[in-house]
Amino acid sequence: MENDDKRTPTLREINNMLNERLHMITSAVPIPPMAPPATGAQGPTPHHGRSKQLAAWTAVDEHVLPEYRVIGIGSGSTVPYVVERIVSQGAEANKDRVFIPTGFQSKELIVSSGLSLGDVDQYPTIDVTLDGADEVDTQLNCIKGGGACHLREKVLAEAATTFILVADYRKNVEYLGTNFKAGVPIEVVPFAYAKVLQNLHQVLNSPKATLRMAVAKAGPVVSDNGNFIIDAPFDVERMKEPYKIMAQIKMLTGVVEVGLFCHMARAAYFGNQDGSVTAKWNDGKIQEIPATNS
Numbered sequence: 001m002e003n004d005d006k007r008t009p010t011l012r013e014i015n016n017m018l019n020e021r022l023h024m025i026t027s028a029v030p031i032p033p034m035a036p037p038a039t040g041a042q043g044p045t046p047h048h049g050r051s052k053q054l055a056a057w058t059a060v061d062e063h064v065l066p067e068y069r070v071i072g073i074g075s076g077s078t079v080p081y082v083v084e085r086i087v088s089q090g091a092e093a094n095k096d097r098v099f100i101p102t103g104f105q106s107k108e109l110i111v112s113s114g115l116s117l118g119d120v121d122q123y124p125t126i127d128v129t130l131d132g133a134d135e136v137d138t139q140l141n142c143i144k145g146g147g148a149c150h151l152r153e154k155v156l157a158e159a160a161t162t163f164i165l166v167a168d169y170r171k172n173v174e175y176l177g178t179n180f181k182a183g184v185p186i187e188v189v190p191f192a193y194a195k196v197l198q199n200l201h202q203v204l205n206s207p208k209a210t211l212r213m214a215v216a217k218a219g220p221v222v223s224d225n226g227n228f229i230i231d232a233p234f235d236v237e238r239m240k241e242p243y244k245i246m247a248q249i250k251m252l253t254g255v256v257e258v259g260l261f262c263h264m265a266r267a268a269y270f271g272n273q274d275g276s277v278t279a280k281w282n283d284g285k286i287q288e289i290p291a292t293n294s
């Protein structure tokens with residue numbers, strides 16, 4: 001905008017000038033395309049990546065059936081391998097499907113993979129949900145919430161006719177708390193976090209319970225739902241009864257959801273370091289699927 005006389009420009013002229021400058025900036029700087037999800041398909045991956053990929057591919061091949069139309073996608077670093085295997089089923093297989101996310105990362109993964117996005121309020125019943133886990137015991141009870149997504153993950157796990165876990169060998173344990181020492185993730189409303197912490201310390205005897213602080217941000221982690229996360233460690237003896245602990249925590253006022261998923265999974269697939277996959281079923285069956293050359 002040229003102002004050839006010395007009069008004060010009108011608000012409309014200032015607004016036009018700002019719009020012109022904004023257009024210049026945005027049109028000059030192309031928005032880079034969304035990077036494809038980090039998957040193991042493009043080449044060598046660390047052991048855990050390969051183990052995660054094996055678990056995910058095996059689970060998809062077994063449980064994402066051609067007739068399934070509504071599919072829940074979990075969160076974390078294993079589910080990108082789930083999505084890559086689903087995409088590899090082909091456009092024809094996926095064109096009539098809708099994919100339900102469990103948070104921001106899950107949603108971006110679905111969209112950037114070119115799959116149709118839906119929401120659990122549109123599709124309250126899901127054919128199959130596939131998700132990662134922080135640790136899984138012999139009864140397929142699991143700790144989830146390492147990535148602070150367990151509220152939406154539990155909603156989709158419950159909404160699914162079949163809920164499947166995929167993980168690398170480190171998550172396959174006899175009792176919860178064996179390897180995953182951070183504690184049970186608990187989503188709480190920010191207003192009540194101090195009270196929940198006090199009750200965990202003094203009533204439920206988890207003296208090391210702490211508010212999860214962010215790394216790349218000052219202050220606490222904030223979930224996709226605008227809540228805080230508390231991590232509450234319990235001794236292994238108590239973790240042998242995860243349902244009991246989950247119920248006790250859930251009763252604390254201010255708790256939104258607890259990262260213990262009990263009696264929910266149909267099966268869990270663990271990628272092993274030797275390239276084999278261990279499949280554990282909720283009826284106690286255990287399958288050892290040998291490594292292939294793929």
Ligand SMILES: O=C(CO)[C@H](O)[C@H](O)COP(=O)(O)O
Binds near residue numbers: 077078132149
């Ligand atoms: O519960 C979760 C996020 O809240 C994740 O599924 C869980 O933390 C496992 O993540 P990863 O696949 O990266 O090991």
